Amino acid sequence: MNDLLTVLATRPLLCDGAMGTQLLAKGLTSGECGMLWNTGRPEAVRGVHDAYRRSGCNLLTTNTFGGTLSALERHGLAARMAELNRAGARLAREAAGDTGWVLGDIGPFGDFLEPLGDMTADELRAIFRAQAQALIEGGADALLVETMSDPAEAETAIAAAKDCGDFAVVATYAFQKTGDAEFRTMMGTGVGEAVERAIAAGADLVGANCGTALSFPDYLELARQLVRAAGKTPVILQPNAGAPQVIGGETVYLATPAEMAAIVAPLVDIGVRVVGGCCGTSPAHLAAMGHAVSTL
Numbered sequence: 001m002n003d004l005l006t007v008l009a010t011r012p013l014l015c016d017g018a019m020g021t022q023l024l025a026k027g028l029t030s031g032e033c034g035m036l037w038n039t040g041r042p043e044a045v046r047g048v049h050d051a052y053r054r055s056g057c058n059l060l061t062t063n064t065f066g067g068t069l070s071a072l073e074r075h076g077l078a079a080r081m082a083e084l085n086r087a088g089a090r091l092a093r094e095a096a097g098d099t100g101w102v103l104g105d106i107g108p109f110g111d112f113l114e115p116l117g118d119m120t121a122d123e124l125r126a127i128f129r130a131q132a133q134a135l136i137e138g139g140a141d142a143l144l145v146e147t148m149s150d151p152a153e154a155e156t157a158i159a160a161a162k163d164c165g166d167f168a169v170v171a172t173y174a175f176q177k178t179g180d181a182e183f184r185t186m187m188g189t190g191v192g193e194a195v196e197r198a199i200a201a202g203a204d205l206v207g208a209n210c211g212t213a214l215s216f217p218d219y220l221e222l223a224r225q226l227v228r229a230a231g232k233t234p235v236i237l238q239p240n241a242g243a244p245q246v247i248g249g250e251t252v253y254l255a256t257p258a259e260m261a262a263i264v265a266p267l268v269d270i271g272v273r274v275v276g277g278c279c280g281t282s283p284a285h286l287a288a289m290g291h292a293v294s295t296l
């Protein structure tokens with residue numbers, strides 16, 4: 001298989017979309033740990049990966065967002081950390097085949113680093129490293145440090161991923177709009193600082209996923225700022241299916257596949273090299289986006 005970064009230099013690639021909502025649609029209950037399905041309902045997780053792969057996604061993300069020891073501890077699953085991460089990577093590996101890439105998904109550890117919290121950077125690095133190692137053992141080609149708010153946590157996770165060997169590391173932050181054309185993470189970090197610190201820590205691809213209440217024009221502006229800040233480092237963007245709406249007390253994302261496909265060409269024009277989806281996206285959204293990528 002070709003090296004991800006080499007291929008990326010020649011053509012834009014498509015990453016996949018949401019996993020959690022797909023599992024909820026298959027019967028996962030909202031309090032349940034979705035990672036348990038990597039061993040308990042592997043055919044359901046594999047089915048989501050297969051659907052994204054059929055939609056044309058080149059990169060599949062493992063079902064391991066909450067897979068740090070500290071996040072699993074809250075479900076009483078700390079003892080199964082390595083097993084659940086390995087199983088998650090294996091399922092994505094099977095679906096990706098020889099021509100797709102598996103991104104081993106690493107989400108936030110769920111608390112604050114010192115001095116706001118009790119966790120030291122060294123302790124956290126060991127926690128992230130153990131997850132990254134299990135993902136690689138299961139067959140991940142690269143590691144995805146995602147939905148980050150604290151650049152210090154992102155740096156720690158990127159460094160931990162790099163500890164595991166010569167694997168590409170992708171890092172994405174979740175931004176919210178705080179001014180006219182200004183974006184910050186929940187911790188208050190701006191785009192420039194977030195991107196620079198991720199690259200300095202060793203990230204090979206940087207960008208944003210998810211975000212709070214961002215519209216498509218917001219994502220386009222965010223993309224411009226990310227590309228500017230990233231310089232020569234390729235940029236990834238995984239928007240939600242439009243700005244959320246609250247209907248009956250529930251937050252829903254209602255952009256159609258066609259609406260999401262319509263922002264693909266502008267994003268690639270701006271300089272984004274990997275597009276994908278976050279909240280509210282489905283294989284149907286990604287299929288429409290994949291068609292848009294293929295016609296560029």
Ligand SMILES: [Zn+2]
Pocket residue numbers: 209210211240278279
């Ligand atoms: Zn999201």
